[in-house]
Amino acid sequence: MTLETPAPTAESSLEADMLAMGRRARAASRTLALAGADARTKAIKGMASALRGRSKEVLAANAADLDDARAKGMADAMMDRLALDEKRLAGVVGALESIAAIPDPVGVETARWTPENGLDIARVRTPLGVLAIIYESRPNVTADAAALAVRAGNAVILRGGSECLRSNLAIHEALVEGLTSAGLSPDTVQIVTTRDRAAVGQILTGLDGSIDLLIPRGGRSLVERVKNEARVAVLGHLEGVNHVYVHASADPDMARAVAVNAKMRRVSVCGAAETLLIDKAVADDLLPRIAADLTGAGCELRADPAARALIPGAAAANDDDWATEYLKPILAVKVVDGMDEALDHVARYGSGHTESIVASDEAAIERFLAEADAGIVLANASTQFADGGEFGFGGEIGISTDRLHARGPVGAEQLTSFKYVVRGKGQTRP
Amino acid sequence: MTLETPAPTAESSLEADMLAMGRRARAASRTLALAGADARTKAIKGMASALRGRSKEVLAANAADLDDARAKGMADAMMDRLALDEKRLAGVVGALESIAAIPDPVGVETARWTPENGLDIARVRTPLGVLAIIYESRPNVTADAAALAVRAGNAVILRGGSECLRSNLAIHEALVEGLTSAGLSPDTVQIVTTRDRAAVGQILTGLDGSIDLLIPRGGRSLVERVKNEARVAVLGHLEGVNHVYVHASADPDMARAVAVNAKMRRVSVCGAAETLLIDKAVADDLLPRIAADLTGAGCELRADPAARALIPGAAAANDDDWATEYLKPILAVKVVDGMDEALDHVARYGSGHTESIVASDEAAIERFLAEADAGIVLANASTQFADGGEFGFGGEIGISTDRLHARGPVGAEQLTSFKYVVRGKGQTRP
Numbered sequence: 001m002t003l004e005t006p007a008p009t010a011e012s013s014l015e016a017d018m019l020a021m022g023r024r025a026r027a028a029s030r031t032l033a034l035a036g037a038d039a040r041t042k043a044i045k046g047m048a049s050a051l052r053g054r055s056k057e058v059l060a061a062n063a064a065d066l067d068d069a070r071a072k073g074m075a076d077a078m079m080d081r082l083a084l085d086e087k088r089l090a091g092v093v094g095a096l097e098s099i100a101a102i103p104d105p106v107g108v109e110t111a112r113w114t115p116e117n118g119l120d121i122a123r124v125r126t127p128l129g130v131l132a133i134i135y136e137s138r139p140n141v142t143a144d145a146a147a148l149a150v151r152a153g154n155a156v157i158l159r160g161g162s163e164c165l166r167s168n169l170a171i172h173e174a175l176v177e178g179l180t181s182a183g184l185s186p187d188t189v190q191i192v193t194t195r196d197r198a199a200v201g202q203i204l205t206g207l208d209g210s211i212d213l214l215i216p217r218g219g220r221s222l223v224e225r226v227k228n229e230a231r232v233a234v235l236g237h238l239e240g241v242n243h244v245y246v247h248a249s250a251d252p253d254m255a256r257a258v259a260v261n262a263k264m265r266r267v268s269v270c271g272a273a274e275t276l277l278i279d280k281a282v283a284d285d286l287l288p289r290i291a292a293d294l295t296g297a298g299c300e301l302r303a304d305p306a307a308r309a310l311i312p313g314a315a316a317a318n319d320d321d322w323a324t325e326y327l328k329p330i331l332a333v334k335v336v337d338g339m340d341e342a343l344d345h346v347a348r349y350g351s352g353h354t355e356s357i358v359a360s361d362e363a364a365i366e367r368f369l370a371e372a373d374a375g376i377v378l379a380n381a382s383t384q385f386a387d388g389g390e391f392g393f394g395g396e397i398g399i400s401t402d403r404l405h406a407r408g409p410v411g412a413e414q415l416t417s418f419k420y421v422v423r424g425k426g427q428t429r430p
Numbered sequence: 431m432t433l434e435t436p437a438p439t440a441e442s443s444l445e446a447d448m449l450a451m452g453r454r455a456r457a458a459s460r461t462l463a464l465a466g467a468d469a470r471t472k473a474i475k476g477m478a479s480a481l482r483g484r485s486k487e488v489l490a491a492n493a494a495d496l497d498d499a500r501a502k503g504m505a506d507a508m509m510d511r512l513a514l515d516e517k518r519l520a521g522v523v524g525a526l527e528s529i530a531a532i533p534d535p536v537g538v539e540t541a542r543w544t545p546e547n548g549l550d551i552a553r554v555r556t557p558l559g560v561l562a563i564i565y566e567s568r569p570n571v572t573a574d575a576a577a578l579a580v581r582a583g584n585a586v587i588l589r590g591g592s593e594c595l596r597s598n599l600a601i602h603e604a605l606v607e608g609l610t611s612a613g614l615s616p617d618t619v620q621i622v623t624t625r626d627r628a629a630v631g632q633i634l635t636g637l638d639g640s641i642d643l644l645i646p647r648g649g650r651s652l653v654e655r656v657k658n659e660a661r662v663a664v665l666g667h668l669e670g671v672n673h674v675y676v677h678a679s680a681d682p683d684m685a686r687a688v689a690v691n692a693k694m695r696r697v698s699v700c701g702a703a704e705t706l707l708i709d710k711a712v713a714d715d716l717l718p719r720i721a722a723d724l725t726g727a728g729c730e731l732r733a734d735p736a737a738r739a740l741i742p743g744a745a746a747a748n749d750d751d752w753a754t755e756y757l758k759p760i761l762a763v764k765v766v767d768g769m770d771e772a773l774d775h776v777a778r779y780g781s782g783h784t785e786s787i788v789a790s791d792e793a794a795i796e797r798f799l800a801e802a803d804a805g806i807v808l809a810n811a812s813t814q815f816a817d818g819g820e821f822g823f824g825g826e827i828g829i830s831t832d833r834l835h836a837r838g839p840v841g842a843e844q845l846t847s848f849k850y851v852v853r854g855k856g857q858t859r860p
Contacts, residue, residue, distance in 0.1 A: 381854025392545035424811025
């Protein structure tokens with residue numbers, strides 16, 4: 001009797017391909033970790049210049065993606081997220097150059113001490129290993145996520161949206177040119193080339209231990225699917241239901257400027273404010289003025305009864321409004337009776353992303369900063385500063401709302417792990 | 431038509447109870463975070479003295495647990511893990527006093543800087559929130575895990591093994607006495623009182639967002655069940671397949687002392703060495719002597735062919751032996767041809783827990799420390815130092831083999847998260 005190997009099916013082929021991709025990434029991560037900061041810097045600079053040199057090809061690939069999207073009837077707002085032009089591409093090149101200039105976090109000693117047993121112990125940063133980034137739209141993610149990963153010594157597997165596959169592949173070629181120019185393996189940054197949706201399911205398994213961290217970038221349903229199905233660690237980037245609390249001691253002009261900027265500078269970023277809380281003590285005078293600024297800038301207001309009494313044009317807010325991340329020019333507004341009520345509201349409805357107070361009273365500032373539980377808490381500044389670039393990280397892969405590992409803007413430093421390096425003189429333990 | 435509420439079932443009662451426990455823990459975590467370092471210190475000292483004061487009751491409860499275990503025919507080794515006596519209890523009290531002396535990590539600023547936008551940004555430690563500890567045997571875990579959690583400002587839910595339920599409940603009473611003596615809520619440390627195994631399944635759901643981190647302490651099947659089923663973050667504490675690599679440049683006496691201590695000081699701790707790798711260049715002379723030391727101490731050796739030629743009494747090792755964490759007086763032994771082979775073996779079979787080299791050549795030491803990928807890498811010291819107390823952490827909740835959040839010994843500092851605290855002067859973003 002002869003045993004026959006079953007003919008490979010499409011599924012088993014995809015699985016085999018993905019597992020092999022994982023193994024290549026793991027192998028590449030080992031050599032990347034030991035390649036040294038200079039090689040990594042050179043690779044990222046090489047990525048930037050290769051992208052500049054290939055801008056014609058990238059824009060042509062993007063034009064083809066856009067043609068297909070148009071033919072399929074994609075909405076303009078969605079198409080805008082896929083579209084690249086000379087200016088946007090120059091922005092991506094600039095982002096890569098910034099990332100190349102970030103200090104290399106690998107090998108940095110973050111602590112060193114000698115306990116009673118006489119051992120010399122150091123805590124040293126190491127790469128995480130292999131990252132997998134699953135993203136939608138925005139082809140620039142292909143470049144900046146890959147560069148941040150490599151800066152921190154990680155190999156990366158990219159799986160972008162099918163609607164920009166050509167654009168992503170063209171950008172990937174530039175990234176590989178950068179890697180090889182620095183003597184690094186092309187497998188350091190791999191891109192999933194199949195449109196087959198089953199590839200995502202494969203990645204979510206962790207590829208047999210090849211993946212250390214999954215990073216979903218995109219809409220809520222993508223992030224939730226990944227969080228629910230993934231068998232490996234996921235960097236959580238959920239909602240930004242962010243508050244601006246105008247305290248009784250707020251400078252009125254500052255409150256107006258900060259509130260408007262926090263909502264309206266860019267309404268679709270995760271750092272945009274979604275609810276304004278204003279102290280009863282100053283609402284009579286100040287709320288109508290802030291409201292006029294906001295509606296003048298095109299914002300729709302949804303207010304609680306006390307606020308509506310002061311801004312008659314505002315619609316009535318319901319319970320859902322307090323918990324909603326609009327990502328649109330809509331702001332929920334509530335009058336609160338002091339700090340306790342403001343903090344309770346933030347604790348109940350905030351998503352742990354970004355919370356802010358405008359106040360001049362130091363004690364009120366310090367209390368809010370201590371008690372508001374979010375990755376970023378600000379006093380007297382716009383929530384729109386919730387951004388890795390603004391924090392001086394040189395870039396970010398997203399803003400984490402998790403409490404473990406990384407919280408707030410995730411830059412290269414947060415894409416690392418650490419090890420304890422212990423130097424002894426022959427000590428044994430009694 | 432009247433709608434009838436379904437009669438509560440046993441399962442829905444347990445679920446309701448567990449969800450309520452989660453809500454109480456969440457509420458307690460909020461007040462604990464703001465209670466201040468002194469209150470937390472006072473509580474832990476109070477726990478220690480209450481435990482000392484209640485030692486009769488705790489030992490009586492333990493005796494009752496042991497009677498039941500004996501009647502059920504439990505093996506002696508297992509009973510030893512449940513058993514408390516005056517000396518062990520004094521050890522637990524001492525551990526609590528050490529934990530009370532650990533510097534409070536909450537509110538500590540770990541970085542502060544001002545980027546170009548002029549914002550004053552600080553990274554500040556915060557508690558994780560609510561921890562849930564699922565553990566087997568060892569009633570001391572009830573006390574020291576709870577104390578470490580509270581030191582870092584976290585509320586905690588404890589679910590120990592049914593076989594020590596009485597012991598754990600008695601210890602819990604002492605812990606609550608300590609909490610209330612410092613003005614803290616008794617809900618800060620809650621214990622699951624039902625023997626119903628379904629309670630664990632409930633905890634694994636995360637109790638509707640009440641739990642931030644799950645910590646399993648126990649055997650492999652418990653840890654794997656938790657990792658596979660949990661819907662919330664789990665602190666991974668898997669195997670310690672730890673190596674001692676005796677390099678060609680090793681001091682022979684040091685190699686003998688370190689190898690024996692690493693294996694035989696305590697064979698059942700996760701930091702015990704499980705495989706000895708010895709350089710071909712020194713094996714002829716040194717391996718027989720190390721082997722004699724080990725067998726003299728009661729260790730069984732399983733060796734590769736090259737090692738067996740030098741230690742004829744050793745059994746033959748098979749492939750499984752290289753990947754096995756024996757937790758017994760058994761050691762796998764292999765002769766390697768230099769650093770490359772040693773590092774490849776460690777990369778292939780190590781579990782990322784603890785790896786060590788004995789060498790006098792500085793370059794060899796630095797290469798091993800850089801390239802061996804584990805939470806703890808040691809040169810010229812026993813792997814048995816893989817311990818939070820030895821690291822100066824004052825205690826540990828376990829040793830993590832994860833790459834995210836915490837790696838190596840997990841002390842109070844690792845049971846924290848952080849927030850970015852941003853102080854502005856009214857900055858808005860262009």
